[in-house]
Amino acid sequence: MVVxxxxxxxxxxxxxxxxxxxYLRRIDANRTYTNYGPLTREFTDRLAARFSxxxxxxGVTLTSxxxxxxxxxxRIRARPGLxxxxxxxxxxxxxxxxxxxxxxxxxxxxxxxxxxxLTPAIVIEAMRHMPAPPAAVLVISPFGAPPDLAIWxxxxxxxxxxxxxxxxxxxxxxxxxxxxxxxxxxxxTKVLGIGEGGAILCSDPDLVGRATAMTGFGFMGTERxxxxxxxxxxISEYAAAIGLAVLADLDRTIERLERLTSFYADxxxxxxxxLQEGVGTEWVTMxxxxxxxxxxxxxxxxxxxxxxxxxxRHWWGLGCHTHPxxxxxxxxxxxxxxxxxxxxxxxxxxxxxxxxxxxxxxxxLR
Ligand SMILES: *Cc1c(COP(=O)(O)O)cnc(C)c1O
Numbered sequence: 001m002v003v004x005x006x007x008x009x010x011x012x013x014x015x016x017x018x019x020x021x022x023y024l025r026r027i028d029a030n031r032t033y034t035n036y037g038p039l040t041r042e043f044t045d046r047l048a049a050r051f052s053x054x055x056x057x058x059g060v061t062l063t064s065x066x067x068x069x070x071x072x073x074x075r076i077r078a079r080p081g082l083x084x085x086x087x088x089x090x091x092x093x094x095x096x097x098x099x100x101x102x103x104x105x106x107x108x109x110x111x112x113x114x115x116x117x118l119t120p121a122i123v124i125e126a127m128r129h130m131p132a133p134p135a136a137v138l139v140i141s142p143f144g145a146p147p148d149l150a151i152w153x154x155x156x157x158x159x160x161x162x163x164x165x166x167x168x169x170x171x172x173x174x175x176x177x178x179x180x181x182x183x184x185x186x187x188x189t190k191v192l193g194i195g196e197g198g199a200i201l202c203s204d205p206d207l208v209g210r211a212t213a214m215t216g217f218g219f220m221g222t223e224r225x226x227x228x229x230x231x232x233x234x235i236s237e238y239a240a241a242i243g244l245a246v247l248a249d250l251d252r253t254i255e256r257l258e259r260l261t262s263f264y265a266d267x268x269x270x271x272x273x274x275l276q277e278g279v280g281t282e283w284v285t286m287x288x289x290x291x292x293x294x295x296x297x298x299x300x301x302x303x304x305x306x307x308x309x310x311x312x313r314h315w316w317g318l319g320c321h322t323h324p325x326x327x328x329x330x331x332x333x334x335x336x337x338x339x340x341x342x343x344x345x346x347x348x349x350x351x352x353x354x355x356x357x358x359x360x361x362x363x364x365l366r
Contacts, residue, residue, distance in 0.1 A: 003309075004309070004360065005309075006309040007309070007310045007311055007348045007353065007360070008350070008352075009311030009312055009347070009349070010189060010286065010287070010313075010348075010349065010350055011350035011351075011352055012188040012189055012350075013350070014193060014195065014242060014246070015245035015246060015249070019248075019249070020241055020245050023039065023241035023244050023245055024238070024241055026038070026039060027039065027237050027238065027241060034235075035234065036212075036216070037237045038237075039240035039241055039244060040234075040235060040237060040240040042240070042244060043062065043240040043243040043244050043247070044060045044062055045060075046244065046247050047062075047199060047243070047247065048060045048201075051174060051175065051176065051201060052176055052177075053176070053177065054149060054176040054178035055178050055179055055203050056179065056203035056204065057203060057205070058177035058201060058202075058203055059177075059201070059202055059203060059205055059207075059208035060200070060201055060208070061199060061200040061202075061208050061212045061215060062197065062198070062199050062215070062234070062235050062240075063197070063198040063200065063215055063233045064196065064197065064198065064215075064233045064234065064235060065185065065187070065196055065197065066166075066168040066185025066186070066190075066198040067094045067101075067185075067198070068098070068198060068233045069183035069184065069185070069198035069199055069200045070094075070095065070102075070164065070166050070168075070183045071098045071101045071102045072102075072211050072214050072215070072230070072233060073164045073181040073200050073202075074098065074099060074136055074164055075102050075103070075214070076181075076207055076211060076214075077136055077162040077163075077181065077207075078102065078103075078104055078135040078136040079135045079136065079161075079162060080135075081135075082133060082134060082135035083104065084104065084105050084106075084107040084130060084134045084135060084330070085102070085105070085107065085134060085135055085136045086109055086123050086126055086127070086130075086134045086137045086138070086161075087099060087106050087107070087109070087118075087139075087166075088109055088110065088111045088117070088118045088140055088337070089110070089319035089320045089321045089331065089334050089337050090110075090111045090116065090140075090319050090320075090337045090340065090341060091140040091166065091316055091320065092168065092315070092316050093320055093323055093326070094168070094185075095138060095140060095166050095168075095320070096320045096323075096325075096329075098166070104135055104136070105329065105330065106138075106320065106326065106329050107130060107134060107330050107331065107332070108319075108320055108321050108326075108329050108330070108331035108332070109122055109126045109333075109334070110122055110333055110336045110337050111336060111337060111340070113336050113340060114277075115142065115277070116142035116143075116145075116276065116340070116344070117140065117141070117142050117145070118137075118139050119151075120151055120152070120155040122332075123137055123155070123159075123161075124155075124159070125332070127159070127161075130330075133161065134161055135162075136161065136162045136163070136164055137155075137161055137162070137164070138164050138165075139152055139163055139165050139166065140165075140166045141165060141166065141167040141168070141169065141170040141173075142276065143169055143279075143285050143287050143289060143315065144169035144170045144172075144173050144191065144283055144284065144285040144287070145170065145276060145277075145278065145279070145285075146167070146170050146173045146174050146175065146282075146283055147165045147174075147182065149178050149180065152180060153180065156180065162180075163180045164180065164183065165180060165183060166183055167183060167184050168183065168184055168185035168187075168190065169184075169185065169191070169285060169286070170182070171184035171185070171186065171190060171199070172191035172192045172253075172254055172284060173283035173285075177201045177202065177203050178202075178203055179203050179204045179207075180202070181200045181201065181202040181204075181207060181211075182200070182201040182202070183198065183200050183201075185198050186198055186199065186243065189286055190286060191253065191257065191284055191285070191286055192247075192250065193246070194239055194242040194243045194246055195239065195242060196235075196239070197235050197239050197243065210228060213227060213230060214228055214229070214230030215231075215232070215233040215234050216230065216233075216234055217230055217231065217232065218230040254284050256351055257280070257284040257285070257286070258280050258284055260280075260288075260350075260353060261279055261280025261281075262281075263355070263358055264280075264288060264349075264361075264362075265280060267358055267359070267362045268290065268362060271362070271365055271366060272292075272297070273290045273291060273292050273293065273297075273365060274290070274291050275288070275289070275290060286350075287315045287346050287349065288347050288349040289315065289344050289345060289346050289347070290344075290345055290347060290365065291340075291343060291344050292345065294343065295339070295342050295343055297343070298342055298343035298345060299342075301345060302345065304363075305345075305364045308360060308363075310348060310360060310364060311348050312345050312346055312347060312348075313345075313346040314341065314342070314344065314345070315344075316341065317341070318337075318338075318341040318342060319338065321337075347361055
């Protein structure tokens with residue numbers, strides 16, 4: 001009997017050594033290895049040029065990771081003297097670390113069952129039960145779906161609570177940049193992956209200038225004088241080299257991910273489950289998920305995938321409140337998260353997944 005080979009759930013693919021070589025030679029010639037060197041500045045400008053303005057000019061602050069991008073944006077935007085940052089429990093655990101590292105206490109709330117995202121109504125309801133108004137809200141983009149900027153601008157106007165977006169997986173999905181910072185990750189497992197890195201996208205030049213200064217010990221201008229408190233959150237010229245090589249190929253990468261998503265979408269059409277709205281047509285992801293109709297059907301699917309040696313993952317686990325490091329956080333009602341998280345299942349999704357593989361995966365989803 002021929003045993004079918006195991007199918008991994010994710011297989012990141014960064015530029016090859018050959019693709020990187022021309023950029024590395026530029027670093028050899030420049031003898032600048034970090035501190036906002038020429039490759040870092042070019043990567044910043046090319047990244048900014050991908051976005052259209054919602055208000056003002058889209059600006060970019062590169063950071064050492066998506067997590068530190070969120071931390072810096074919150075340090076700038078959170079209202080002083082207030083403790084809590086409202087955020088959904090249903091997210092990658094990095095979001096909670098970033099909030100805590102910004103000196104705030106995450107106040108965990110539920111998500112919308114359909115979009116898997118926070119809504120202004122959920123935050124407003126939670127605020128009625130909080131001891132004091134929140135310092136900020138962290139809105140998570142589920143698995144790379146671009147955030148709805150209009151509803152969160154309206155929320156901030158109405159409540160005065162500053163909004164920061166953890167759009168970590170959405171770097172290649174975002175089209176518009178406004179004054180509310182969108183924090184993205186450039187981790188190897190994201191569409192615009194360079195290994196480690198992140199960015200704050202924002203059309204407020206003061207915020208971008210301040211955030212950029214914070215990535216380099218708070219130096220502003222040319223003097224080595226610390227104007228704001230920050231740290232070392234920079235990327236090196238080698239990371240920027242990878243970034244330039246990734247951007248040169250990004251449109252092809254996106255097309256590949258769109259094709260693979262439509263492959264799955266066609267075969268999943270008549271099954272009792274759903275994909276996230278717009279995935280593969282309006283935006284792309286590296287972590288394709290199906291939402292099963294019940295806990296029971298999800299358990300059956302997971303058992304079938306395991307038996308067939310097909311990789312799957314609860315990319316976001318079962319909510320931040322289930323992690324020991326964050327089990328003591330204040331929280332609102334989390335009934336949707338508890339019911340939803342076990343039935344969101346990440347499927348094998350990378351360029352080595354063949355038509356045959358998709359067939360094998362979909363057999364397990366019936
Ligand atoms: C990937 C991710 C992060 C963390 O990004 P890093 O670059 O790994 O620090 C944060 N939040 C969400 C939702 C993510 O998916």
